[in-house]
Amino acid sequence: MLNRYPLWKYLVLIILLIFSIIYAIPNLYGEDPAIQITGKYSNIVNTQQMEEIHSLLKQKKINTKSLVLTKNHILIRFTNTDSQLSAHETISSSNIANNYTVALNLASCIPAWLAKLAARPMKMGLDLRGGIHFLIKIDMDNILDKLQEQRGEILKNELMEKEITYLSISKFKKTGNMIVFNQGKIDNNIINNIIKLHPELIIKSNNNILYLILNNNTLNKIKEKIIQQNVDVLRNRINKLGIRESLVQKQGNDFIAVELPGIQDTARAKEIIGTTATLEFHLVNNDISPFLIRNHNIPFNSEIKKTSDGNYLLLNKQVILTGDHITDATVSKDLYNQPQVNISLDSTGGKILQNFSKNNIGKLIATLFVEYLDSSKNDSNHEEILQKNETIINIARIQSILGRNFCITGIKNIYEARQLSLLLRAGTLSAPIKIVEERIIGPTMGKQNIIKGLKACCLGLIIPMIFMVIYYKTFGIIVSISLIINFIMIVSIMSLIPGATLTMPGIAGIVLTTAVAVDANVLINERIKEEFTIKKSIQQAIHWGYKGASSSIIDANITNLLTNVILYSVGNGCIKGFAITTIIGILTSVFTSIIGTRAIVNAIYGRKKISKISI
Incomplete structure (x- = not known):
């Protein structure tokens, strides 16, 4: 019999709809103004810091919504941005800021049961969220x-x-x-x-x-x-x-x-x-007298470097090993209760150090800390000039063959040791960097953009829905339901994809795909009408209307899909944001137009002898 879906198809579609609703719901919950406090230089936040912060804010009469300690940071939520900014100023001016990063943030308000299902709101770009x-x-x-x-x-x-x-x-x-x-x-x-x-x-x-x-x-x-x-x-x-x-x-x-x-x-x-810093290991050149070093009378393969205590030492130019081979760095105390950084190398770095130390037992090896700092000067192109700062932080004699694990001692204090370990553990930049442009978008502007985007989406849905209901009556209502489901599916998929970020151009892509979905449904409905003109029965008209329109809809959307895939692959930033929502919207609109509306039509008109339909 025509226009029938088996039960399993309806069950799959219902499950898919429930799944889409669950993963779209988190976007209904807003975000709280918050402060995130994270440990710097290997410091780890604990209950002690949380209690200190709580007492400090209570003393300043700053109300908080919640104060939670997680594994990596402390998150403080506030009811408004005024409280957030006051708290940020208070914490930043206290001793806590010396060892911890205090950053303004926005925290999601989704309930725990949704969090357990790994349901998260869509990631929003700077133009919507601020940052x-x-x-x-x-x-x-x-x-x-x-x-x-x-x-x-x-x-x-x-x-x-x-x-x-x-x-x-x-x-x-x-x-x-x-x-x-x-x-x-x-x-x-x-x-x-x-x-x-x-x-x-x-x-x-x-x-x-x-x-x-x-x-x-x-x-x-x-x-x-x-x-x-x-x-x-x-x-x-x-x-x-x-x-x-x-x-x-x-x-x-x-x-x-x-x-x-x-x-x-x-x-x-x-x-x-x-922070642009790295480590370099050089062999110390002891063949030249201090007098010649002071007068800069040195061989071409050597260079003079400054030690942390202000003295000068001659090093071979050849770099034995760089921080690129470091896989881990932790802080501990040596036998004399002085701070040291424990270094672990990758297999390549371990081999290099092993071969070098085997041939240079008894010689001195220096650890050179290389850092690029802001010189507060600009070049002819008005770009920031970085000043290279090199300091010997450790000199050690090679007593035996070294392997993948060794220690750096001679560091002044535990603070410097923690800073060095963090930089090495997080990775060293292979080249110096300059910040040539910075732009701040406040949360107020982001909120305004969200409101504008929501208005655009609502109008993009409501106006076509009104037209479809007026023009196609019952079939128009079915199309309207499919448009709402289409929107829910786009939101849920955007929330689930890890790399997808919603931007203002992305919202434009959603509105555009709503028009695509309307076009597809108009094509189906008009094909059904055409079948009536050649005197086919209602069931046959519905069947052949969908069958005839489906191939045209798929063909038209494949070309559109390919265009947006190319746009996503070659584009950057907001172009990618537009392309990703358009790609998702095309796929969901084809699905809801051909399969979604057909399921509703079959449920209403299938298995029935009817003499008239409202279209």
Whole structure:
């Protein structure tokens, strides 16, 4: 019999509808103004800090909605933003702020039973929720300069091993090196050896000078790797400090965009993401007298560095190991009750250190702490100039073969040890970064955008529903129900997808897909009417109307879907926000138009002998 759905189909559709409603409900609950307090430098929040904060706020007569201690942070909720800002000022000016990050935030109000079902509201972008946006530029010149130095050391060692004499090796332009040989034509064997060992280099010769330039393909791969490493490190830092729903993504060739929804404290946000520090391990050069060091009369393969107590030491330029190989860093006390940082390396770093220490037992190794600080100066392009600050924080004698685990001692106090361990554990940036743009969107503006977005969605639903009911009567009511279900499904899917973020352009995508759903239903209803004109029965008209319209609807929406998939893959920021809601909306509108409305029509008109329908 025509227009019949088996029971199991109805059950599946009912379960799907209930599922969609449950995971869309959290978006009805608002957010409370809140303050999030997280430990800095390996400090962990506990009941003691919670009691101190409670007493402090009570003393200042600041009312709180709730004060909860979780595993990673303390969350304080307030009934209004005035109380939130007063509490933030009070806590920030107290001693608590010295060891803990105090950040303004927004906390969801969903009930516990929904939280247990992992139901969460949609993630909202800065334009809806408020927060901080940073545009970060990566200092590629610095890392390329470092790579030039490393390549220069490698070339020196290779030429020495081959017993090839040369006059000097220096940097050439931004990505190359220059080798000067004795007067005369350069031996082709030398060039062939270098080509064999360094296929990534373009080699040119001019009399007794050999130019080695990094090819564009390798250069682009290095830049891509540097950006990705910095993205991963920044994301890791933000996650470790308990800031969720953040966005860290590549933008252009040398930039990273960071968005921290709900955070309003710019200074704390800069502290979280802006620290650019790493460790380098160098061999101490004891062959030069202190007198020569003071007069800067040093060999080309060495450089003078300052120790934490103000003295100077000569180190080999060659870096033995960097912080890139560090997998974990914890703080403890040594035998003399002094702070130390326990370092764990990855397998590659462990092998490098093992091989080096095996051949250098009895020699001194220095730990160099490299940090890039704001110099408060700008270059000709009005961009912030970073000042490189290098300090030797530890000198140790290699007593035996080292492995993947070792300790750094000689750190002044426990505070510095905790700061160092946090930076190393969260990851070290592979290149210095500069914050070239910062933008703050307040929660009030975000709230206004949400209200405007809701109005647009409501009007986008109600106006087509009124038209459909007036024009198609009973079938119009069925279409209206399907439009509401379509909207619920979009909201629930957006809430479930981890990477989906709702923005103002995303709301525009939802409104647009409502129009797509209306078009599909208009096409179905008009096809049913056409079937009546050729004298088919009501049941046959419904059946062939849906069958005829379905293929046209699917074909039209596949092209639309492909367009938005391309838009999502090549777009950034708000473009992705528009594309993701449009993609979800297209899929749900096709489903509700073809299957959803058909189920309702079958339930009303199926298995019945009817002489007239309202369409």
